Amino acid sequence: MDLYKTDPEFAQRFSYFAFEEVVHEENQQLDEKTRYISILATLIGCGGVEAYRELLDSALENGVAPIAVKEIVYQAADYLGYGRMLPFLNATNEILRERGISLPLDGQSTTTITDRLEKGIEVQSKIFGEHMKEAWKTSHINRWLAANCFGDYYTRNGLTLAERELMTFCFLMAQGGCEPQLIAHVKGNLNMGNDKDFLIKVVSQCLPYIGYPRSLNAISCINQAVEQ
Incomplete structure (x- = not known):
C-alpha cells in the first residue's frame, strides 16, 4: 500500500524525519552500509517484518551483501528465538529470489559439531575477556551459549566480530526488556572498537524504527556501561 496515497500527511512527516532529518543530523551520521545493517537488525529485533521488507532492497543497493543480510538474520535466532526470526528469514529468501539471487548462498560456517564449544569459548574470550574461558562450566545454559550462540554463529564468516557485536546491540535495544x-x-562493543559516540550514532539512526522509549533506554545503557 502506498502511504502517500492513503496517509499522505503521516507519510510526508515520517519520510522527512527518517530519511532527511535523522540521516543528515550533524555528528550522528553513519556510512550507508553500517546504517543499513543496523536498521535491518533493529527491525528484526522489534518484529518489524513489513518495514524490513520495505528497506531490504535499499540495503542491498547500498553496500550490504546478501551474505551479510543472511548472517544478520541467522544470528537473530539466538537473541530473539526461532519463532520471531523465521518470518525475517522467509522474507529475506523471497526478496533475494525476486532479485535473481540463487539460494542457498555460499556456506560461511567455520566450526564443526565437535569443535564449536572450543571455538565459541575462544570468541567469547576475545569479546568479553579471559574470565569467559571458565563461564561455560557454570551451567548447561552457559555451555549452550558458548557452543551454540558463539560457536555456531559468531564464528561464521560474512560479518566481522565488531559487526556481530553491533548486531547483538541492535537486537537487544530493539526488543526491550533486556x-x-x-x-x-x-x-x-567497546572492547571490539565500537565506541560510545559510534553506538549513540547507531541509536540515533535506528530511532525512527523503534521509537523514543527504547532509544532512550539504550542511551542509558550505553552510559551505564561506560561508567562501569
Whole structure:
C-alpha cells in the first residue's frame, strides 16, 4: 500500500524525519552500509517484518551483501528465538529470489559439531575477556551459549566480530526488556572498537524504527556501561 496515497500527511512527516532529518543530523551520521545493517537488525529485533521488507532492497543497493543480510538474520535466532526470526528469514529468501539471487548462498560456517564449544569459548574470550574461558562450566545454559550462540554463529564468516557485536546491540535495544544483557553487550562493543559516540550514532539512526522509549533506554545503557 502506498502511504502517500492513503496517509499522505503521516507519510510526508515520517519520510522527512527518517530519511532527511535523522540521516543528515550533524555528528550522528553513519556510512550507508553500517546504517543499513543496523536498521535491518533493529527491525528484526522489534518484529518489524513489513518495514524490513520495505528497506531490504535499499540495503542491498547500498553496500550490504546478501551474505551479510543472511548472517544478520541467522544470528537473530539466538537473541530473539526461532519463532520471531523465521518470518525475517522467509522474507529475506523471497526478496533475494525476486532479485535473481540463487539460494542457498555460499556456506560461511567455520566450526564443526565437535569443535564449536572450543571455538565459541575462544570468541567469547576475545569479546568479553579471559574470565569467559571458565563461564561455560557454570551451567548447561552457559555451555549452550558458548557452543551454540558463539560457536555456531559468531564464528561464521560474512560479518566481522565488531559487526556481530553491533548486531547483538541492535537486537537487544530493539526488543526491550533486556537491559542487563544490553549493558553487557555495550561493553562487548567497546572492547571490539565500537565506541560510545559510534553506538549513540547507531541509536540515533535506528530511532525512527523503534521509537523514543527504547532509544532512550539504550542511551542509558550505553552510559551505564561506560561508567562501569
